[in-house]
Amino acid sequence: MDAFNNFLAGTVTLFSDPVGILIFFGGVVGGMLFGAIPGVSMLTLAAILLPFTAHLSPEHGIMLFSVIYCTGVYGGAITAILFNIPGAPENAPTAFDGYPMTLNGEAGKAVGAAVMCSAIGGVASCIVMMAATAAIADWAISAFGPPEIFALVFFGLAVAASVGAKSFWKGWLSIMAGLMVAVVGLDPVGGIERYNFDMPYLAAGIHFIPTILGFFAVSEIFVQAEKKATGSYKAPKLSVDFPTFKELWQHKIAVIRSAIIGFFCGVLPGIGATLAAFMGYNEAVRWSKDREGFGKGKIEGVISSETANNAATGAAMIPLLALGLPGGALTAMMVGVFQMHDMEPGPLVFLNSPDLVWVVFAAMFFANLSILLVGFLEAKTIVNLLRIPFQYLAPLILLLATVGAYAVRGLTIDVVVMFVAGVAGFFLRRSGYSVAGIVLGLILGKIGEQTFAQAMQMLHFEFTGFFERPIALGLLIAGFITILASIYGAFFKKVPVSTPTADG
Amino acid sequence: MGRLTKGQIVEVAFWLILAAFFFAYSFEFNNDIEIYKYGATLWPRTILLLIAVAAIGQLLDQRKNGDTAASNTMAAAHEDSAQETEYNSLGWYINTFILLSLPFIYMTVPDMYIEKAGIPEEGIAKVKIIAGIVLFLIYLAICWRNHVGAILTLPLFFAAMMEDMGFYALAPVFIIGVMILMGERRITRMAMIMPLIYGILIAFFVSILYVGLPTGYISPFYEFGSWMVNTFQDVFSK
Numbered sequence: 001m002d003a004f005n006n007f008l009a010g011t012v013t014l015f016s017d018p019v020g021i022l023i024f025f026g027g028v029v030g031g032m033l034f035g036a037i038p039g040v041s042m043l044t045l046a047a048i049l050l051p052f053t054a055h056l057s058p059e060h061g062i063m064l065f066s067v068i069y070c071t072g073v074y075g076g077a078i079t080a081i082l083f084n085i086p087g088a089p090e091n092a093p094t095a096f097d098g099y100p101m102t103l104n105g106e107a108g109k110a111v112g113a114a115v116m117c118s119a120i121g122g123v124a125s126c127i128v129m130m131a132a133t134a135a136i137a138d139w140a141i142s143a144f145g146p147p148e149i150f151a152l153v154f155f156g157l158a159v160a161a162s163v164g165a166k167s168f169w170k171g172w173l174s175i176m177a178g179l180m181v182a183v184v185g186l187d188p189v190g191g192i193e194r195y196n197f198d199m200p201y202l203a204a205g206i207h208f209i210p211t212i213l214g215f216f217a218v219s220e221i222f223v224q225a226e227k228k229a230t231g232s233y234k235a236p237k238l239s240v241d242f243p244t245f246k247e248l249w250q251h252k253i254a255v256i257r258s259a260i261i262g263f264f265c266g267v268l269p270g271i272g273a274t275l276a277a278f279m280g281y282n283e284a285v286r287w288s289k290d291r292e293g294f295g296k297g298k299i300e301g302v303i304s305s306e307t308a309n310n311a312a313t314g315a316a317m318i319p320l321l322a323l324g325l326p327g328g329a330l331t332a333m334m335v336g337v338f339q340m341h342d343m344e345p346g347p348l349v350f351l352n353s354p355d356l357v358w359v360v361f362a363a364m365f366f367a368n369l370s371i372l373l374v375g376f377l378e379a380k381t382i383v384n385l386l387r388i389p390f391q392y393l394a395p396l397i398l399l400l401a402t403v404g405a406y407a408v409r410g411l412t413i414d415v416v417v418m419f420v421a422g423v424a425g426f427f428l429r430r431s432g433y434s435v436a437g438i439v440l441g442l443i444l445g446k447i448g449e450q451t452f453a454q455a456m457q458m459l460h461f462e463f464t465g466f467f468e469r470p471i472a473l474g475l476l477i478a479g480f481i482t483i484l485a486s487i488y489g490a491f492f493k494k495v496p497v498s499t500p501t502a503d504g
Numbered sequence: 505m506g507r508l509t510k511g512q513i514v515e516v517a518f519w520l521i522l523a524a525f526f527f528a529y530s531f532e533f534n535n536d537i538e539i540y541k542y543g544a545t546l547w548p549r550t551i552l553l554l555i556a557v558a559a560i561g562q563l564l565d566q567r568k569n570g571d572t573a574a575s576n577t578m579a580a581a582h583e584d585s586a587q588e589t590e591y592n593s594l595g596w597y598i599n600t601f602i603l604l605s606l607p608f609i610y611m612t613v614p615d616m617y618i619e620k621a622g623i624p625e626e627g628i629a630k631v632k633i634i635a636g637i638v639l640f641l642i643y644l645a646i647c648w649r650n651h652v653g654a655i656l657t658l659p660l661f662f663a664a665m666m667e668d669m670g671f672y673a674l675a676p677v678f679i680i681g682v683m684i685l686m687g688e689r690r691i692t693r694m695a696m697i698m699p700l701i702y703g704i705l706i707a708f709f710v711s712i713l714y715v716g717l718p719t720g721y722i723s724p725f726y727e728f729g730s731w732m733v734n735t736f737q738d739v740f741s742k
Contacts, residue, residue: 167562167565169558169559169561169562169565170562172554172558172561173519173555173558173559173562176551176554176555176558177555179551180526180548180551180552180555183547183548183551187533187537187544187547189537189539189540189544190535190537190538190539190540190543190544192533192535192537192543192544193533194530194533194544194548195526195529195533195548218659221655222652222655222656225651225652225655225685225686226652226655228686228687229651229652229655390686391682391683391686391687391688392683392688392697392701394682394683394686395678395679395682395683395701396701396705398659398678398682399675399678399679399701399705400705402662402663402671403705403709403715403717406671406715406717406718407709407715410716412663412666412667412718413667415663415666416607416611416660416663416664418663419659419660419662419663420660422659423604423656423660426656431515449547452547453540453542456540456542457539457540461541461542487561490561490565490569491564491565491568491569
């Protein structure tokens with residue numbers, strides 16, 4: 001009941017302040033637009049806005065970022081579906097089935113499913129967040145130390161290795177390539193420079209925003225350019241035929257399952273919506289009777305991924321506000337907003353600034369609801385982007401990506417890195433590797449190494465220490481089983497074919 | 505049992521060589537960390553070991569199952585797989601590699617020459633512009649019959665030259681270049697679309713969001729970039 005009263009108070013505060021209302025709607029529209037414009041993302045918008053939040057109150061600054069987070073995660077699904085360009089890594093699994101749906105002339109259905117499921121996942125997550133923040137935060141504090149987080153990262157990477165690539169081995173190599181990219185820069189324990197090849201730029205590590213833009217946006221342009229050159233380019237078919245309620249109702253179990261997965265992935269620090277989306281998608285495949293249909297344009301793939309990633313947004317605020325641990329790039333920027341106002345996110349925020357917490361919670365709830373209203377209107381407009389011929393869209397996307405990569409740190413070398421990542425992504429994709437796997441490895445690599453180092457120090461460098469921690473042990477075993485099952489499947493569950501290809 | 509193709513062997517060799525190279529380089533930072541006995545190398549070396557294991561696993565899998573190796577996982581990447589076209593031959597790869605190296609030559613060789621020859625500050629612009637023109641002409645000569653290589657290289661050229669010549673001067677050329685490479689041949693359409701894309705981008709990012717895009721530092725590109733920024737910001741501030 002306390003939570004409900006606090007929520008009402010937060011809602012009144014939010015909507016009785018004209019500046020607050022303006023910032024709220026600016027965040028809703030901005031997050032959706034930047035999420036939906038190919039080549040830029042909510043992270044680009046957040047990076048651009050970050051310096052300006054110094055002029056806002058802490059409530060408005062954090063609220064703006066939390067609203068952008070909710071609507072931006074949804075907005076990224078639009079580009080994933082229409083152009084195979086996920087707005088953020090958490091939208092990558094959405095593209096697996098969303099883009100084939102577009103090619104099949106079902107873009108409207110895929111976008112409609114994304115709108116509905118993003119709203120459902122986000123609202124459900126907000127309700128649980130408001131009702132159970134304290135209890136979940138307490139549980140996470142006591143149950144999840146570095147060994148558990150490392151084990152969870154390992155499990156997540158093991159699952160992700162089986163998604164998106166042509167084979168398990170290529171999936172695994174994609175993840176490892178991402179982990180190696182994350183190694184470049186300073187080591188997280190001793191601050192020793194690794195693989196900088198005497199280049200000052202590499203000493204600080206490779207920034208993930210140019211890399212993500214390169215692997216997704218730029219490599220997609222290259223892939224489409226090759227198709228145009230070889231005459232195999234298929235223009236996406238235009239459709240604004242949204243799914244019926246009956247169609248969505250058929251997938252209610254997938255929605256509920258993904259909402260639960262999304263919430264639990266989101267609540268764990270450092271994991272966030274990306275793993276949620278991959279796990280939501282993977283579980284949908286695992287439980288489906290028509291596994292072969294995934295990756296070819298199955299609406300259930302879009303539903304699972306989008307429910308899970310939006311369900312993670314509310315949950316991701318729990319470690320941020322309760323422990324001061326960001327769950328991903330955008331929540332990390334929120335830490336920056338706190339710091340600009342001489343505040344530290346953590347348990348003290350609940351004591352010292354309860355108004356801030358509840359205004360943010362209320363804003364996130366209404367931002368998710370507004371996806372339903374504004375999202376449908378926006379989607380109807382955005383789908384028309386498909387009418388633009390690709391030869392005009394391509395330079396626009398490449399230049400938007402250029403601005404996005406440059407705006408992060410004001411370095412032209414980031415633009416070079418982005419295009420190098422784009423070329424690498426092009427060659428890796430045509431060889432059947434997963435660019436989403438590389439990006440996941442890149443993002444989770446730093447957290448994985450850091451938590452491994454902390455875990456080993458905590459366990460006095462005894463690997464057997466993991467056996468005394470049931471959650472960590474369970475996750476490690478689940479990860480190993482996933483890998484072994486994939487290897488078994490790779491060697492023993494196929495019909496051998498001895499048809500060499502033309503290049504041999 | 506499937507017969508391994510050249511492509512599959514080259515792919516596995518690539519991963520193994522990459523792993524060996526990075527393993528050898530890891531001795532460069534193999535320093536002790538007082539509070540962490542595994543040092544800075546355990547993590548990357550474990551990843552490299554796993555890369556080698558996965559590469560060998562892929563080789564064995566492909567040897568056993570042929571080209572369909574392990575295709576029981578999600579097929580999302582299948583669409584992107586290379587088709588048997590002119591863009592998949594050894595000659596194409598060599599041609600593309602040469603093309604891709606041109607922007608990096610621009611980023612390194614003129615600077616080395618300027619340093620070695622002791623070129624004064626006022627001569628730097630001339631060296632950079634001449635290097636840019638020469639390399640771009642080489643690019644045009646080589647990419648004539650390599651459409652895909654051309655589109656892969658053009659953005660890298662754009663990025664490599666941006667530090668010196670700025671976003672504002674290069675973007676119009678880049679937009680037209682991409683449109684041509686994507687198949688547009690109608691001059692009137694290009695003349696209409698280029699200013700539209702350029703104008704929208706600059707109006708939105710420079711005039712409204714105040715994103716400071718690079719103006720370059722060599723003349724006359726720097727002057728042009730600064731003039732564009734001032735003009736657009738003046739127009740929108742009025």
